Amino acid sequence: RSLVVVHFWAPWAPQCAQMNEVMVALAKEHMQVTFVKLEAEALPEVSEKYGISSVPTFLFFKNSQKVDRLDGAHAPELTKKVQRHASSSSVSAGSNDSTKEDLNVRLKKLINAAPCMLFMKGSPKEPRCGFSKQMVEILNKHGISFSSFDIFSDEEVRQGLKTYSDWPTYPQLYVAGELIGGLDIVKELEASGELDTVCPKAQKLEDRLKVLINKAPVMLFMKGSKQVAKCGFSKQIIEIMNSTGIDYETFDILEDEEVRQGLKTYSNWPTYPQLYVKGELVGGLDIIKELKETGELLPVLKGEN
Secondary structure, rough: OOEEEEEOOOOOOOHHHHHHHHHHHHHOOOOOEEEEEEEEHHHHHHHHHHHOOOOOOOEEEEOOEEEEEEEEOOHHHHHHHHHHHHHHHHHOOOHHHHHHHHHHHHHHHHHOOOOOOEEEEEEEEEEOHHHHHHHHHHHHHHHEEOOOEEEHHHHHHHHHHHHHHOOOOOOEEOOOOOEEEEEHHHHHHHHHOOHHHHHOOOOOOHHHHHHHHHHEEEEEOEEOOOEEEHHHHHHHHHHHHHHOOOOEEEHHHHHHHHHHHHHHHHHOOOOOEEEEOOEEEEHHHHHHHHHHHHHOOHHHHOOOO
């Protein structure tokens, strides 16, 4: 039952180097835990299999089964997860009560992570059972705004939530921290017309994208943030933008799958990063590089061109 922590990293990302140092410190503290580094871009098949879209990403394994995941350079969260999983690997009968209490606190946080939370098998884009697929279709059909949690990604949550909510199956839908029920209940609410009053409505994606694009005079949609770029292209464009001295805001498309996919269609531009000035698309990294070389970048960013 030993714990294995795998760090998917990239040599170009400074945040990965920082997290490697954190791992070294954790390895000294938790001798029973195995820590592994994998270069994400050098092993594309493995990265694709586990859905690694940014670095650093940490996967946690027990008995060859994935039990948890952490995206991003969050040292305190990594420490917390290692401590929790390491202690549950060697948990004694006497500490079961405190472990149960910790899990309940975590479940409560997850349930309240969004006004409408769906615990399902897979993700809204890729449901991994028929019931979860039907649930997502109903919520989308009614324009309901919801966040989701893949119970396959965390066995502790998968088993614990059934006891916590006294509901033995998945999917499970929660609104304002309260259990609504599973697929049958949601179908009944839909049939009676109550579903639209129970669940919060989503803002139309196109309207939301317009608001985001116009949030600042210069908006950059990228992987990561100004402080921590999460891909090589985003890192390069940040360096160019910083060299201009022009103020700009960023949006991390890795944090919002709906925006990530929707903006590609909306702007008819298939890749990231994407730069907008006064609500108009300028382009991606290649365009920005060309504008810099020709001396046009500064006037464009100022809205003069």
